Each structure stands twice: as C-alpha cells, then as structure tokens.
Amino acid sequence: KRCVGICMNQMSAKAGIKKHGEEAVSAILKEFGQLEHMKTFKPRHKHDLTREQLSRAMRIITVIKEKRSGVLKGRSCVDGRPQQAYISKEEAASPTTALESLLITLLIDAWEERDVATADVVGAYLNAYMEDFVVVKLVGDEVDIISKLNLVYKEYITSENGKKVLYLQLIKALYGCIKSALLWYECFTKCLFDMGFKLNNHDQCVANKMIEGTQCTIVWYVDDNKISHVNSKVVDQIIAEIEKRFGKMTVKRGKEHVFVGMNISFIGDNKVKLIMKSYLEEAIQAFGENVSAGAVTPASRNLFIVNKDLPLLETERAEIFHHVVAKLLYVAKRARVDIQLAIAFLCTRVSKSTQEDWEKLRRVLKYIHRTIDLPRIIGVKDFSVLQTWVDASYATHPNMRSHTGGVISLGHGIINSKSSKQKINTKSSTEAELVGASDFISHTMWTDWFLKGQGYVVKSNIFYQDNQSAILLEKNGRNSCGEKSRHINIRYFFIKDVLKRERITVTHCPTEQMIADYFTKPLQGNLFATLRNIIMGIIPYPTKERVENKMCSGNERKEIKSSTDNKGDSQVGEEDKGIDVTPKDS
Numbered sequence: 001k002r003c004v005g006i007c008m009n010q011m012s013a014k015a016g017i018k019k020h021g022e023e024a025v026s027a028i029l030k031e032f033g034q035l036e037h038m039k040t041f042k043p044r045h046k047h048d049l050t051r052e053q054l055s056r057a058m059r060i061i062t063v064i065k066e067k068r069s070g071v072l073k074g075r076s077c078v079d080g081r082p083q084q085a086y087i088s089k090e091e092a093a094s095p096t097t098a099l100e101s102l103l104i105t106l107l108i109d110a111w112e113e114r115d116v117a118t119a120d121v122v123g124a125y126l127n128a129y130m131e132d133f134v135v136v137k138l139v140g141d142e143v144d145i146i147s148k149l150n151l152v153y154k155e156y157i158t159s160e161n162g163k164k165v166l167y168l169q170l171i172k173a174l175y176g177c178i179k180s181a182l183l184w185y186e187c188f189t190k191c192l193f194d195m196g197f198k199l200n201n202h203d204q205c206v207a208n209k210m211i212e213g214t215q216c217t218i219v220w221y222v223d224d225n226k227i228s229h230v231n232s233k234v235v236d237q238i239i240a241e242i243e244k245r246f247g248k249m250t251v252k253r254g255k256e257h258v259f260v261g262m263n264i265s266f267i268g269d270n271k272v273k274l275i276m277k278s279y280l281e282e283a284i285q286a287f288g289e290n291v292s293a294g295a296v297t298p299a300s301r302n303l304f305i306v307n308k309d310l311p312l313l314e315t316e317r318a319e320i321f322h323h324v325v326a327k328l329l330y331v332a333k334r335a336r337v338d339i340q341l342a343i344a345f346l347c348t349r350v351s352k353s354t355q356e357d358w359e360k361l362r363r364v365l366k367y368i369h370r371t372i373d374l375p376r377i378i379g380v381k382d383f384s385v386l387q388t389w390v391d392a393s394y395a396t397h398p399n400m401r402s403h404t405g406g407v408i409s410l411g412h413g414i415i416n417s418k419s420s421k422q423k424i425n426t427k428s429s430t431e432a433e434l435v436g437a438s439d440f441i442s443h444t445m446w447t448d449w450f451l452k453g454q455g456y457v458v459k460s461n462i463f464y465q466d467n468q469s470a471i472l473l474e475k476n477g478r479n480s481c482g483e484k485s486r487h488i489n490i491r492y493f494f495i496k497d498v499l500k501r502e503r504i505t506v507t508h509c510p511t512e513q514m515i516a517d518y519f520t521k522p523l524q525g526n527l528f529a530t531l532r533n534i535i536m537g538i539i540p541y542p543t544k545e546r547v548e549n550k551m552c553s554g555n556e557r558k559e560i561k562s563s564t565d566n567k568g569d570s571q572v573g574e575e576d577k578g579i580d581v582t583p584k585d586s
Helices: 002-007 013-020 022-037 051-055 081-085 099-112 141-149 151-156 180-194 232-246 277-287 315-334 337-347 355-370 429-453 468-480 490-501 515-519 525-535 554-560
Strands: 010-012 041-043 058-066 072-078 115-121 135-139 158-160 163-170 198-200 203-211 214-221 224-229 249-253 256-259 262-268 271-275 376-380 385-393 403-409 416-421 460-465 504-508
Touching (some): 013 022, 013 141, 022 072, 022 141, 058 081, 099 203, 099 214, 099 224, 099 271, 099 376, 099 429, 115 256, 141 151, 141 163, 180 203, 180 232, 203 429, 214 232, 224 232, 232 249, 277 315, 277 355, 315 337, 315 355, 337 525, 385 429, 403 429, 403 515, 416 429, 416 515, 429 490, 460 468, 468 490, 490 504
Parallel strands (some): 385 460
Antiparallel strands (some): 041 163, 115 224, 135 163, 214 224, 256 262, 262 271, 271 376, 385 403, 403 416
C-alpha cells in the first residue's frame, strides 16, 4: 500500500469521491464524457446476454489520479485478465518501436537538422473499433455517474448482490482489453499507409515517406508520435492530416521534447541530450530511506556475491524493492546507462530479495543522488561507420556463469548497450568471449539493417574485442578449435558466417580501451570515471592519437578530474563533487 500510494499517486473512484467529493465526481464525469463522445459503448439488457457472455463480462475500473499540478484526472480501463483464458498472446501482440530505433532517428534528425514535432493522439484506443463481441460492466457509484450523461442507460440498470450493475457492449477499443493495443496499431498504420508512408522493414513502428525529395519520418510508441522533416511546413501538413483523422493532438515543436518519459534536447553538433531526472527522484522517494550521503560508483566490487543464508525481505519492503528496481531498469536503458550493470544484477533478485540486496539498491540510489543531473549524450560523426565493442567477464556469478557487456556507437556516446548474465556455463575466458560476441552480434546486424531502411549505408562495420583467441575462433570457426574448446555447441560458430555475410570486421581492441568492460563488472576509481563519461557521451572515445597512460589523454583526465590513488570503493573523484555535466569538445 505504501508503495502504491507513493509511486502510482492514484486511487479508486470510490476512494477518490470520499476524499475529494464533487471534484472527483467531475473528473469521472469528464472521463465518461469522452467515452460517450467517442461512442464507446452500447447498453445491453442482462437477459439478452448468454451465460458465457455474462461470465466473460469484464469490469470497468475507474481511478482518480492526482497530477503533480494538483489537478484530478479520471481514467477508465477494463480489467482484461479474464480474456487471458481464451485469447493467446500471439493473437493480441502489438508492435512497439525499439528504443534503438528512436535513438537512431533522433540522430538522423540532428544530422539533417530536421524540424521535429512530438504529438499525442488524445484517446487513441477509442479511434479503433472492437472486432469481437466484448461485454463489460459498470458497478456501484459509476453507474449513477454515467447515467447522468445518458439517461438511456437507466432502463438497462440491474442489481447484483445489492449493487447496481450496467452491462455494456464495447464498440471501441478500451485500455485494458488484451487486443486494444493491436487494434489501435492497425488503425494508425492504415492511416499512414493511406498518406503514402511505408514501414521500415526492421521496425514496424517507424514509417517513412519521400516528400519534396527528402525523407519524412514518423516514429510512434502507442499514441505518442515523433514527426520530422527538414521543411517545417511539411511537418505542419503531416500533423494536419493526422488530426483530420483522429482529432486535435497535443503538439510540441522546437529543440526540446518529452517522449516516452525522456526529456530530449537537440544541443547542436549532431548531438542529442537525454535526461529522466523526475523518474530518478521518484525512485529515491519510493525507496523511502535517506540516500543523501552519496556514492562514487553505483556498485561495490561485491555486487555479484550473494549470501544465500540471509532471510528474505518482508512483503512490504520486497514490493518496494521490486518497484524501485523496475523503475530504474526503465531509466537505465534510456537515459542512465551508467547504472545498467547494477540494475541488471538487481533484476535477478526481485523475487528473492534480502537485506543484502536492499543495501546494494541503496548504493545505486546514493550514486544517483550524487549524479542526479548527469545527462546521456549521443552523437554521430559519420553514419557510414558503425562501431561495436563486446566483452565478457569470466565466471563472475555464484553459479560460475559469465557476464556479457556490449555497446554500439555511431561516433559519440552509445546507441545500444547490453549487460546480462550468460545463459550457459563456459570452461574458459575465450569461450565466454565467444558466447558474448555471438549473443550481441545480432544487435550489430539489426542496426546496420535499420540504417539502410532509413537511407544510410554502413561502409565500415567494426566489431571490437580484446581476446585474440576468441577473434581467431570467430574468423576461422572449427579450424581454430583446440582441445579445450571442442565441446562448444556449433551454434556459436554461426558468427563466422555472419562476419562474412554482413561484411563485419573483427578488430582487436586493447583491454584498457574496451568500453564494454564497463557493463561486465563493477569497476571502481579512475577507470570507472573514464568509461562512465565515455558511454554517457560526456567525453569522446579516446583514439590512439589521444591515448595516454593506456586510457585517456592528459586533457581528458583533467576534464574528468578523477583521483588516481586507487582507494577502491571509498575513492572520491573530483568529478563527483558536484559534476560538471556540460559536454566539452576534444
């Protein structure tokens, strides 16, 4: 209850009416008014419905949400759990745009200096018609409220267990029904097809159309849209056409936008800045304990060590742990990739969390508190050059499995990252590197294909690794197998064929410059600070011409201002005493 109250900031209609009175009733009336305006329901007499239809009738749940501004908002959805018994996931699955697609299109927007608009379709699902015969019901106070809007409903009201009940047939897709997202997707894509757009073959939520000789791109995530073209008048026309079909949208233009929870800023020099500060503040608040002391790194060296003898957290704290980790996972993939390793491990503990895990989460939140304003900056130097770094730390987990880290870059910062425990055990560090490479190379292939779909051809696709033996295995397959590697399943040698078919060049990278190492183990000290600032786009990747002391140039070390006295977890770098997050050119 504590977690829900803090994090969700919403309550049932009954609780909302009890707390806010007529203000809550007005919010519910406004929500029902939209449903009525969109002709969402058709009332049904109970005696006209079959026993099966009555048994499958889903309750409409109305909640009151208190927005940060203090305004109350009513929200209605269906409890769609009964549909899980007779509708499979395959029947109802709806595409959503990949995060990597969004980041790449943002870089294209920056590179081509496109005019960008973000727009929200109001009541998106209600524009799609329900294909199946679906029955829902209102129970209790909401029956009286909706009857005020439409007197016709009164003759359909019945009573069950002493409560008023109103049965309704869904005419439009309503949030909560298993198929609603798919129905809206099909409705929206049909609109785009009618406008002449074509989907990128590698992301079904990215559509393109050549207008005035240049590409117009629409990326959408459910009802949120990003529309871009070099000519602002073309963007105006696209918005007008969509509004003609779905009604007035909430539109934002300019260099700053909020999209799928990210604060996005186009900062010039082909770079984009991403921040999700409010999510981090909510995670700290939900944790409910003081984390103001701060921490220099998100995890200590014992991150992967687990004491199985400790008792599980009590239910309330376990729920808070689960919620905070889930919220941070959402942020870690988008705006704070620097905490991704720690969160990847904590995700494996949500079903069996202990006080030890709670303290590890506290360490992450202390680090976040210290670096709350740290942005993620991505940039592009040349779309024809794609770089991938893959690394693995051998047998680091309690079950002796290794950990894979991988990143992809288009020149500044990273556009894709992976930090995950390997699914099989390996017998050497070489095999661990091979497994990591074969697991991550599909991301490299997809990025290449997606860029081609957006009109950019990758001419130099470089795949960096720091293990020479693994590189030989990948290039030569079984020709380079020794006695210790014969047992590896043949599927991991598919990488040899991929390298040849996709024209990917495997290149050795010195261990000291392997930025994917950040995602394989909890680094500390100067190495942590340097790699953190590289992956977050605060400084560029150190090329050979700028490398000093095996890692970064003197100017870059001065910019990072980190201590070099090797004090391990207690080391406090100057960069963490009030971080200067302004990116500087090198």
